[in-house]
Amino acid sequence: MQKIPVAILGATGVVGQKLIELLISHPWFEIKKLAASERSVGKSFIEAIENPINFDLPQNLANMKVSSCDFEDKIPLAFSALDSKVATEIESNFLGKGTHVISNAKNFRMQSDVPLLIPGVNSEHLPLIESQKSLGKIINNPNCAVAGLALALKPIHKMFGLKKVIVTTMQALSGAGNKGPSAYAALNNILPHIHGEEEKVEQEPKKILGQLLNNQILPLNCKISAQCNRVPVLNGHFMSVSVELEKPATQSSILFAFDAFNKKASKLPSSPQNALTYFENLNMPQPKIHQNIDKGMSVSIGKLRRCSCLDFKFNLLLNNLVLGAAGGALLNAEALLNRYPELFMSPEVAINY
Numbered sequence: 001m002q003k004i005p006v007a008i009l010g011a012t013g014v015v016g017q018k019l020i021e022l023l024i025s026h027p028w029f030e031i032k033k034l035a036a037s038e039r040s041v042g043k044s045f046i047e048a049i050e051n052p053i054n055f056d057l058p059q060n061l062a063n064m065k066v067s068s069c070d071f072e073d074k075i076p077l078a079f080s081a082l083d084s085k086v087a088t089e090i091e092s093n094f095l096g097k098g099t100h101v102i103s104n105a106k107n108f109r110m111q112s113d114v115p116l117l118i119p120g121v122n123s124e125h126l127p128l129i130e131s132q133k134s135l136g137k138i139i140n141n142p143n144c145a146v147a148g149l150a151l152a153l154k155p156i157h158k159m160f161g162l163k164k165v166i167v168t169t170m171q172a173l174s175g176a177g178n179k180g181p182s183a184y185a186a187l188n189n190i191l192p193h194i195h196g197e198e199e200k201v202e203q204e205p206k207k208i209l210g211q212l213l214n215n216q217i218l219p220l221n222c223k224i225s226a227q228c229n230r231v232p233v234l235n236g237h238f239m240s241v242s243v244e245l246e247k248p249a250t251q252s253s254i255l256f257a258f259d260a261f262n263k264k265a266s267k268l269p270s271s272p273q274n275a276l277t278y279f280e281n282l283n284m285p286q287p288k289i290h291q292n293i294d295k296g297m298s299v300s301i302g303k304l305r306r307c308s309c310l311d312f313k314f315n316l317l318l319n320n321l322v323l324g325a326a327g328g329a330l331l332n333a334e335a336l337l338n339r340y341p342e343l344f345m346s347p348e349v350a351i352n353y
């Protein structure tokens, strides 16, 4: 199969760089454009990055000139890792030109015709794109903490029904991107406010775990309470979760639900072997050790036990830059191409490369 040419919008940011790392050897997609702000335009990519994440960058990409986000060439697919302040306008321009957009930014996540997608959790929401009026179609991946939370909650909800969720997050510094807190503010400290994060963690899982009825999402009827904190961990969001259930459960029946969920996982190039990895050892998972399980695409869970206020509680860890951002976006692009290959063959989406 000829690879699909792709652009990365916001390529110089933390998520943009992780997208590049994951796309270098991707079997279906090939990077043709790297775009960012005026600060970076015209520089070689290697000169433009302010906070390099550590990976082997091939020469052709290191030397590729960074474009502005209004470049003229038509391209069938763009991954957006844009700052949310500019994502609405730039992503809309690409959709108007017939480019399909897979976005990490929050801007279109709650729009009714945009799938907030995690393949394997709510793949049935993907046909929402058929209601979109634009020539290009857009899929969003969720907030990074939500990506892990929704994956863990899905099998529990499916088997026992969710009534209430209480979650306290301990989120890594990489989740804040290039403009995150300074080392002086973050180290040896806990920052108890992440702007807008608690709202996203309380709202987005209800859309993801909602039901598709007459081409609309009926949100999950469940109370979610979130407290989000920034902690001095470089990468890997950790959280403690308590759940109240509709039906009686035991520890082993919940573990059985996790196992059954793993067996039904989607099989796309970026899918993990196991969407959920359970640790019997009470001292696990830990961000430093377990963030890259299944190439960063698996959610690690531990300490599942009875809760004295709600029904059960557990800890959870996900790689916020991979599953929570770049890897999640790649999986969504694969799901789109797998289900709607014709979208990439339309003569309107002419490929100039």
Ligand code: NAP
Pocket (backbone or CB within 6 Å): 009, 010, 011, 012, 013, 014, 015, 016, 035, 036, 037, 038, 039, 040, 041, 069, 080, 081, 082, 083, 084, 086, 104, 105, 106, 142, 143, 144, 174, 175, 176, 177, 178, 179, 320, 321, 324, 325
């Ligand atoms: P980041 O490190 O701050 O990167 C932001 C990117 O946006 C940079 O490439 C920047 O380019 C570009 N940009 C800023 N202003 C622009 C403008 N006026 N025109 C064009 N490009 C512009 O942020 P990030 O952490 O990678 O996050 C990217 C997006 O993903 C955000 O919307 C974020 O909320 C979301 N997200 C992040 C994570 C995470 O774990 N970090 C997880 C899930 C979702 P310059 O370098 O040239 O300024």
